[in-house]
Amino acid sequence: MPPAPVPERAPRQDNRRNALLDAAANQFAERGFHATSTRELAAAVGMLPGSIYYHFPSKSDLLVAVYDEGVRRIETAVAQAVDGVEAPWARVEAACTAHLEALLDGSAYARVVVRVQPEDAGESDAELIALRDRYEALFAGLIDDLDLPDAEASRALRLLLLGALNWVQHWYRPGRDAPHVIVHRFMGLLARGKTP
């Protein structure tokens, strides 16, 4: 997917593509895709509605771009958090904390990945699913290193953790427990390494 109208020389300094992307990430994260209009997006960056289509061919493509950046940021945050940590369970806990911080304190981009359903992108839904799968594969690698009894247990733990973490946005209140506290409580509920 090339940057919209295939610039044949360097983009200008006053290019507001990123500002537009930021506004879209915020609106999509807070109000959802369908509830956000292109006129609202344009107004948020001080632009006329039609000007959006210089940067993106459609509203759906704008969502894909936000989604892509969101996955990229979560991946980076998790990779950084895990780097240097040795013990497998500690690595998973660090990854969970980074994942949750990206969703809650982090940018709106990450929230879009969790909130917006891929089918909202219309015919581009496969792209969003592929992006999400790519990230989950990274997460699955960390869990495989735990050496659980079998592959089914690894898969179940991945789905349990990611599900619980992604759902936090529905009940999280900023004043209360910090992400790392929440994650630590969750990890404390798990049976680590026992074969029952």
Add this chain to the structure above:
Amino acid sequence: MPPAPVPERAPRQDNRRNALLDAAANQFAERGFHATSTRELAAAVGMLPGSIYYHFPSKSDLLVAVYDEGVRRIETAVAQAVDGVEAPWARVEAACTAHLEALLDGSAYARVVVRVQPEDAGESDAELIALRDRYEALFAGLIDDLDLPDAEASRALRLLLLGALNWVQHWYRPGRDAPHVIVHRFMGLLARGKTP
């Protein structure tokens, strides 16, 4: 909340309010609230768009009615599943299975409760939140009976389980594992009753 136009005598036999409610549950569950138009809803029950407003004052009120029925069905399913089961952990597992079956195999009403965000209902969002809280209180009671070390652990387990269960709809494939298998795997990952 009285049945829309306050009928002063019994409703007629050919009343299609329920058919309309069913159609709304299906569309809201599969495509989301904003992506569903009143014309589509009317077409699904062989009715003209304007006729919807004889039964419901607004599209949002239609969502509230579906949501209310959804919560009611999940509550009933969980209460039935738990009835007769004695052991606290077995009761929680039975409740989780009933919850998941209601979301996956069950009616579309239950799926709406998990999929649609309360804020989509506009000014009626508080009603949806109250309904969701009412159900979670029922679930919390089952977890309190586990006699976990402290209240924080109980709360964490409730949020962990409900989050993981509600997220299942994003990766569930009907041919694969049945709900009770998924729940059993999740429960197998937990440290039951240990104080670490």
Add this chain to the structure above:
DNA sequence: TATAAAACCAAGCGATCGCTTGCTTTAGGA
């Protein structure tokens, strides 16, 4: 400084949205 592309404006297109109004058909209680 001339020029070509980048970036955006101005205006509006056709389609669809939730919803209203006025009228007609139908069923149930007396």
Add this chain to the structure above:
DNA sequence: TCCTAAAGCAAGCGATCGCTTGGTTTTATA
């Protein structure tokens, strides 16, 4: 059987939707 209310039709309102088109301004490069 008659009458009233329930239920729905027919038609369209104003608003908003995503998006297009043609022209204008601005910046970087040569």
